[in-house]
Amino acid sequence: DTAVSQTPKYLVTQMGNDKSIKCEQNLGHDTMYWYKQDSKKFLKIMFSYNNKELIINETVPNRFSPKSPDKAHLNLHINSLELGDSAVYFCASSQRSLREKLFFGSGTQLSVL
Amino acid sequence: GQQVMQIPQYQHVQEGEDFTTYCNSSTTLSNIQWYKQRPGGHPVFLIQLVKSGEVKKQKRLTFQFGEAKKNSSLHITATQTTDVGTYFCAGFSGNTGKLIFGQGTTLQVKP
Numbered sequence: 001d002t003a004v005s006q007t008p009k010y011l012v013t014q015m016g017n018d019k020s021i022k023c024e025q026n027l028g029h030d031t032m033y034w035y036k037q038d039s040k041k042f043l044k045i046m047f048s049y050n051n052k053e054l055i056i057n058e059t060v061p062n063r064f065s066p067k068s069p070d071k072a073h074l075n076l077h078i079n080s081l082e083l084g085d086s087a088v089y090f091c092a093s094s095q096r097s098l099r100e101k102l103f104f105g106s107g108t109q110l111s112v113l
Numbered sequence: 114g115q116q117v118m119q120i121p122q123y124q125h126v127q128e129g130e131d132f133t134t135y136c137n138s139s140t141t142l143s144n145i146q147w148y149k150q151r152p153g154g155h156p157v158f159l160i161q162l163v164k165s166g167e168v169k170k171q172k173r174l175t176f177q178f179g180e181a182k183k184n185s186s187l188h189i190t191a192t193q194t195t196d197v198g199t200y201f202c203a204g205f206s207g208n209t210g211k212l213i214f215g216q217g218t219t220l221q222v223k224p
Contacts, residue, residue, distance in 0.1 A: 098212040
């Protein structure tokens with residue numbers, strides 16, 4: 001069983017569209033994250049939720065809206081997609097906090113044309 | 114703000130040669146984590162160092178945490194083609210509550 005699973009693996013879309021990425025973890029962890037990895041492989045945290053509560057919200061455009069219906073799920077909705085949003089988006093989880101090791105999903109390669 | 118710098122950005126070695134990547138933080142860290150990302154894959158946790166001056170080994174990999182808890186290194190002895198990938202350090206600061214990733218070092222190993 002995959003510990004952290006995210007879908008879809010690839011997402012190709014036109015500028016201006018709205019898209020969602022889903023993430024689920026079966027590890028029983030309290031905290032989930034969204035990371036963005038750019039073309040230079042730099043990993044930057046976007047959001048973090050602990051038990052469905054938003055605890056980290058980095059300077060991300062408000063076109064990005066995370067939603068956590070329960071502590072095992074953290075979805076990412078992106079409105080009005082722009083070319084610069086093209087990247088790999090990783091979902092991750094940790095048992096309690098960022099102090100502990102992260103378990104990453106396999107990533108979603110987003111290409112905005 | 115808190116920054117974590119990692120060097121070198123790229124390293125090409127011949128199989129059997131040693132490899133080292135270095136990580137430096139602008140602030141004192143509570144702990145440092147290391148991850149490996151294979152080409153096309155996702156980051157996978159390798160190890161966490163917590164104590165000042167700590168050294169940990171995993172087979173051919175040796176991880177060190179500096180005495181001041183502001184720098185760390187990963188050394189691979191006698192590289193193999195399976196070591197190919199990008200190695201990231203990530204420093205956690207108790208003051209900021211943030212985990213900041215270094216830029217990563219991409220290792221290529223020529224057979």
